[in-house]
Amino acid sequence: xxxxxxxxxxxxxxxxxxxxxxxxxxxxxxxxxxxxxxxxxxxxxxxxxxxxxxxxxxxxxxxxxxxxxxxxxxxxxxxxxxxxxxxxxxxxxxxxxxxxxxxxxxxxxxxxxxxxxxxxxxxxxxxxxxxxxxxxxxxxxxxxxxxxxxxxxxxxxxxxxxxxxxxxxxxxxxxxxxxxxxxxxxxxxxxxxxxxxxxxxxxxxxxxxxxxxxxxxxxxxxxxxxxxxxxxxxxxxxxxxxxxxxxxxxxxxxxxxxxxxxxxxxxxxxxxxxxxxxxxxxxxxxxxxxxxxxxxxxxxxxxxxxxxxxxxxxxxxxxxxxxxxxxxxxxxxxxxxxxxxxxxxxxxxxxxxxxxxxxxxxxxxxxxxxxxxxxxxxxxxxxxxxxxxxxxxxxxxxxxxxxxxxxxxxxxxxxxxxxxxxxxxxxxxxxxxxxxxxxxxxxxxxxxxxxxxxxxxxxxxxxxxxxxxxxxxxxxxxxxxxxxxxxxxxxxxxxxxxxxxxxxxxxxxxxxxxxxxxxxxxxxxxxxxxxxxxxxxxxxxxxxxxxxxxxxxxxxxxxxxxxxxxxxxxxxxxxxxxxxxxxxxxxxxxxxxxxxxxxxxxxxxxxxxxxxxxxxxxxxxxxxxxxxxxxxxxxxxxxxxxxxxxxxxxxxxxxxxxxxxxxxxxxxxxxxxxxxxxxxxxxxxxxxxxxxxxxxxxxxxxxxxxxxxxxxxxxxxxxxxxxxxxxxxxxxxxxxxxxxxxxxxxxxxxxxxxxxxxxxx
DNA sequence: ATAGGGTTAG
Numbered sequence: 206x207x208x209x210x211x212x213x214x215x216x217x218x219x220x221x222x223x224x225x226x227x228x229x230x231x232x233x234x235x236x237x238x239x240x241x242x243x244x245x246x247x248x249x250x251x252x253x254x255x256x257x258x259x260x261x262x263x264x265x266x267x268x269x270x271x272x273x274x275x276x277x278x279x280x281x282x283x284x285x286x287x288x289x290x291x292x293x294x295x296x297x298x299x300x301x302x303x304x305x306x307x308x309x310x311x312x313x314x315x316x317x318x319x320x321x322x323x324x325x326x327x328x329x330x331x332x333x334x335x336x337x338x339x340x341x342x343x344x345x346x347x348x349x350x351x352x353x354x355x356x357x358x359x360x361x362x363x364x365x366x367x368x369x370x371x372x373x374x375x376x377x378x379x380x381x382x383x384x385x386x387x388x389x390x391x392x393x394x395x396x397x398x399x400x401x402x403x404x405x406x407x408x409x410x411x412x413x414x415x416x417x418x419x420x421x422x423x424x425x426x427x428x429x430x431x432x433x434x435x436x437x438x439x440x441x442x443x444x445x446x447x448x449x450x451x452x453x454x455x456x457x458x459x460x461x462x463x464x465x466x467x468x469x470x471x472x473x474x475x476x477x478x479x480x481x482x483x484x485x486x487x488x489x490x491x492x493x494x495x496x497x498x499x500x501x502x503x504x505x506x507x508x509x510x511x512x513x514x515x516x517x518x519x520x521x522x523x524x525x526x527x528x529x530x531x532x533x534x535x536x537x538x539x540x541x542x543x544x545x546x547x548x549x550x551x552x553x554x555x556x557x558x559x560x561x562x563x564x565x566x567x568x569x570x571x572x573x574x575x576x577x578x579x580x581x582x583x584x585x586x587x588x589x590x591x592x593x594x595x596x597x598x599x600x601x602x603x604x605x606x607x608x609x610x611x612x613x614x615x616x617x618x619x620x621x622x623x624x625x626x627x628x629x630x631x632x633x634x635x636x637x638x639x640x641x642x643x644x645x646x647x648x649x650x651x652x653x654x655x656x657x658x659x660x661x662x663x664x665x666x667x668x669x670x671x672x673x674x675x676x677x678x679x680x681x682x683x684x685x686x687x688x689x690x691x692x693x694x695x696x697x698x699x700x701x702x703x704x705x706x707x708x709x710x711x712x713x714x715x716x717x718x719x720x721x722x723x724x725x726x727x728x729x730x731x732x733x734x735x736x737x738x739x740x741x742x743x744x745x746x747x748x749x750x751x752x753x754x755x756x757x758x759x760x761x762x763x764x765x766x767x768x769x770x771x772x773x774x775x776x777x778x779x780x781x782x783x784x785x786x787x788x789x790x791x792x793x794x795x796x797x798x799x800x801x802x803x804x805x806x807x808x809x810x811x812x813x814x815x816x817x818x819x820x821x822x823x824x825x826x827x828x829x830x831x832x833x834x835x836x837x838x839x840x841x842x843x844x845x846x847x848x849x850x851x852x853x854x855x856x857x858x859x860x861x862x863x864x865x866x867x868x869x870x871x872x873x874x875x876x877x878x879x880x881x882x883x884x885x886x887x888x889x890x891x892x893x894x895x896x897x898x899x900x901x902x903x904x905x906x907x908x909x910x911x912x913x914x915x916x917x918x919x920x921x922x923x924x925x926x927x928x929x930x931x932x933x934x935x936x937x938x939x940x941x942x943x944x945x946x947x948x949x950x951x952x953x954x955x956x957x958x959x960x961x962x963x964x965x966x
Numbered sequence: 967a968t969a970g971g972g973t974t975a976g
Contacts, residue, residue: 265968272968300968307969331969366970401971408972432972467973499973506975534975541976565975572976600976631976 265298268305277309300328307336316345327358331367338371346371360387362396369402373409381406395424404433413441428459436468439475447472448481461488463497470503474510482507486520495520498528505531509538529560537569545573549582562589564598571604575611583608596621603631610639613919613948630664638670643946643953645962650679657686665695672701680705681714696728703737707744715741736765743773748782764793771800775807783807798824798831814886836900836922838908847903850895856907863906864897871936879929901930901947909941917944925949935959 259267264287271280284302287294294302299322306315319325319333330353337346350368354360365388372380381403385394393399400423407416420426420434431454438447451469454461461469466489473482486504494500501524508517517535524531532555539548552570555562562570567590574583587605590596596605602625609617622628622636633656640649653671656663663671668687672680684702687694694702699722706715719738722728735758742751751770755762767789774783787804790797801824808816824830837846845854854860880892887895896902901922908918926934926949938945939959947954955962 262967269968297968304968326968328969333969335969361969363970370971396970398971403971405972427971429972436972462972464972471973497973502974528974530974537975563975568976604976 259292261293261295261298264292264294265301268298268301272301272305272308275309277305277311280305280309281311281314296322296324296326296329300326300332303329304332307332307339310340312336312340312342325358327353327361327364330358331363334367334371338367338374341374343371343375347375360391362393362399365393366396366398366402369399369406373402373406378406378409381410394419394422397423397425397427397430401430401433404430404437408433408437408440411441413437413443413446428462428465431459432462432465432468435465435472439468439472442475444472444475448476461492463494463500466492466494466497467499467503470500470507474503474507477511479507479511479513495523496525498524498530501531502534505534505538509535509542526558527560529555529563529566532558532560533563533566533569536566536573540569540573540576543576545577548573549577549579561593562586564595564601567595568598568600568604571601571608575604575607578612580608580612580614583612596624597626599625599627599629599632603629603635606632606635606639610635610642613643613921613946613953615639615643615645628661630662630667633661633663634667634670637667641670643955643962645955650683653683663690665693665698669695669698669701672698672705694726694728696731696734699726699728700733700737703734703741707737707741710741710745712741712745712747730759732760732763732765735762736769739766740769740773743770744776746773746777748773748777748779752782762789764790764797767793768800771803771807775803775810778807778810780807780811780813796827796829798829801829802831809885810881832924834900834922834924836904836920838904838912838918838920840908840911845904845907847900847907849900850898851900851903854903854907856910859910860903860906863910864902867902867906867933867937867940868897870940871933874936874940876933876936879932881928896927896929896933899927899930901926902933905934905937905945908945909943915943917946919946920948922947922949925951926954931961931965935961 264283267283268280271277271283280302284305286292299318303315303318303322306312306318315333315336319329322329330349334346334349334353337343337349350364350371353364365384369381369384372378372384385403388394388399388403394403400419403419404416407413407419416434416437420430423430431450435447435450435454438444438450447469451461451465451472454465466485470482470485470489473479473485482504489495489500489504501520504520505517508514508520521531521535532551536548536551536555539545539551548570552562552566552573555566567586571583571586573579574586583605587596590601590605595601602621606618606621606625609615609621618636618639622632625632633652637649637652637656640652650671653663653667656667668683668690672683672687680701684694684698687698699718702718703715706712706718715738719730719734722730722734735754739751739754742748742754748770751773755766755770758766767786771783771786771790774780774786783804784807787800787807790800794800801820805817805820808814808820834849835846837844839845847854878893878896880889880896883892883895885892885895901920904920904922905918908920912918926947931954934945934947934954934956936959937943938956942958945956947956952963
């Protein structure tokens with residue numbers, strides 16, 4: 206055991222010493238600081254045993270051993286022993302002692318020692334600056350540089366490399382410019398270390414040409430300087446040049462290392478050249494750098510970006526499995542690519558490998574949870590991150606807010622939003638979009654307004670999401686506000702503007718915005734813009750104009766475009782055009798059940814029962830099945846599922862009674878059933894009866910019977926809510942004075958006192 | 967003699 210003889214840090218003292226043992230030749234060269242420790246222990250532990258005195262050089266050698274082994278305990282112990290014996294250290298030995306404190310991370314001790322030293326030289330300053338810089342104490346490090354200069358110590362290349370690195374770390378790389386002149390005048394720019402540090406500073410500033418100039422001026426270029434210039438090109442988008450320099454380097458006989466490979470692979474990634482990447486990968490394998498985590502990560506990036514999953518996994522398998530970064534990266538990629546199940550699976554594997562997730566991992570897994578509406582896993586991760594304090598990370602808390610919002614628990618999101626210590630634009634966006642998806646345009650809009658009131662800098666994305674969040678007319682107001690700022694409307698902004706016009710049926714304005722996109726804003730028209738316009742024209746019954754616009758499109762209309770037209774044809778009973786649109790959709794997606802159903806609805810509205818039967822038959826032939834409607838509701842930790850006409854629920858008698866009562870009450874309140882939702886050739890009475898058996902109404906009835914009064918009733922449906930059920934829910938919410946929330950395939954419907962948040966659109 | 971340079975995911 207190491208014994209501490211006195212307090213860890215001691216004042217610097219200066220008595221005389223004698224040397225008895227040449228410690229350096231006895232054990233220092235074997236490189237064991239334990240020898241130093243033993244010696245120190247021996248001397249102090251047994252007062253009666255002979256205690257040799259050492260000279261400054263011997264202490265220096267012992268301390269140097271501690272540095273080599275990173276042994277702070279031995280080093281500190283030795284310092285104590287030196288002081289106890291009244292030993293004296295010369296400048297050389299004190300510098301090593303100082304460096305011992307710096308290298309073992311005891312920067313405050315180093316600082317104290319530095320101040321107590323009777324003399325200092327450039328080396329003392331550089332050592333301490335390095336330590337302060339490593340431990341992020343930037344202002345102190347910078348002060349030290351000024352002091353060095355003021356006290357007239359030599360400005361050697363070591364000073365400049367250290368100060369340049371410090372500036373880059375502080376984010377003040379531009380200050381490198383000021384130093385460059387001084388460096389040049391002193392002739393230090395030919396030094397490989399100073400040159401590399403300069404190249405790095407210029408890389409950060411984006412000054413590629415000057416970096417190249419510095420590189421050319423380095424007299425003895427080594428692998429680090431070569432890597433520096435490759436990295437400079439790769440980081441600044443000059444990917445071809447990066448590869449070129451890399452080849453040049455090889456012809457000069459330099460062997461790339463893991464740093465070099467990382468940079469050159471980034472260049473391949475930037476070029477999008479899988480082939481170049483693969484040949485570098487082969488070189489990586491030949492040089493045995495495949496286990497390097499940095500190299501591995503860029504390779505993962507390269508292969509996952511080009512959808513090359515097999516190779517990506519091969520690389521992943523070769524990387525050290527203890528590395529949380531590679532796991533998180535893979536999980537993030539899957540989550541971004543909407544392969545959420547794989548993301549979650551990988552997360553579970555990672556947990557099994559006993560690797561604890563960090564903020565990156567949590568943010569990515571939560572993203573996957575949000576997409577999959579995995580509330581349960583989301584809550585588990587919430588517990589974990591609260592326990593380890595990751596909830597303070599803005600990315601994590603944003604992702605968590607999104608999970609709750611997407612799962613319909615917006616109050617939880619709001620709670621996190623309020624607690625969130627440093628909000629960014631994504632934080633606000635998440636809430637705004639969250640309320641918008643819930644159908645609560647007013648809350649979304651007021652949140653957006655308070656964001657402006659707090660003078661939180663709104664970005665294009667914020668304006669765009671606020672605009673898409675609220676109901677039509679307000680959206681156009683938001684757009685006006687945006688035009689008064691420096692934020693430039695983008696593609697997404699106009700998707701919001703146009704869909705607002707579409708929702709409100711504002712044809713003239715919609716058309717004006719549509720035209721101004723190319724004329725005034727130089728925004729390329731994309732499929733979504735056309736889809737909105739076709740929806741707008743179709744909604745107002747201008748079916749021919751919609752067709753004309755489709756013909757004018759500069760690219761092949763997507764399925765969405767034809768679906769929009771088909772929808773318009775269904776509501777305006779245009780059978781021929783509807784048939785054509787459905788055909789177009791089915792050419793691209795022959796097994797799309799929704800289109801078959803819409804087409805059959807179209808025929809049913811026109812009472813063309815033969816055609817209805819034909820569509821049904823062709824669905825059967827192709828094996829296309831309409832996804833059965835399913836609604837579910839949670840109560841006391843149990844989930845209750847209902848299908849249309851379902852009689853299997855144990856509470857069925859009560860549910861039927863409730864439905865009967867609702868039927869009567871809504872009828873008395875003036876509710877007129879819309880039988881168009883029943884596409885069967887039966888009498889109207891029968892149609893009305895069938896409507897009351899829809900899955901969402903069964904779930905509603907159950908909710909009214911079993912959930913606590915005044916609580917919100919939450920129903921989830923896998924398809925879109927039917928028109929008649931939507932109307933009925935509005936009446937019911939008023940009659941029973943309950944909040945009803947229906948999450949259907951598309952959006953939330955929040956029924957309150959006879960009104961739905963979706964504005965019936 | 968002792969001090970110095972280049973790479974991780976939203």
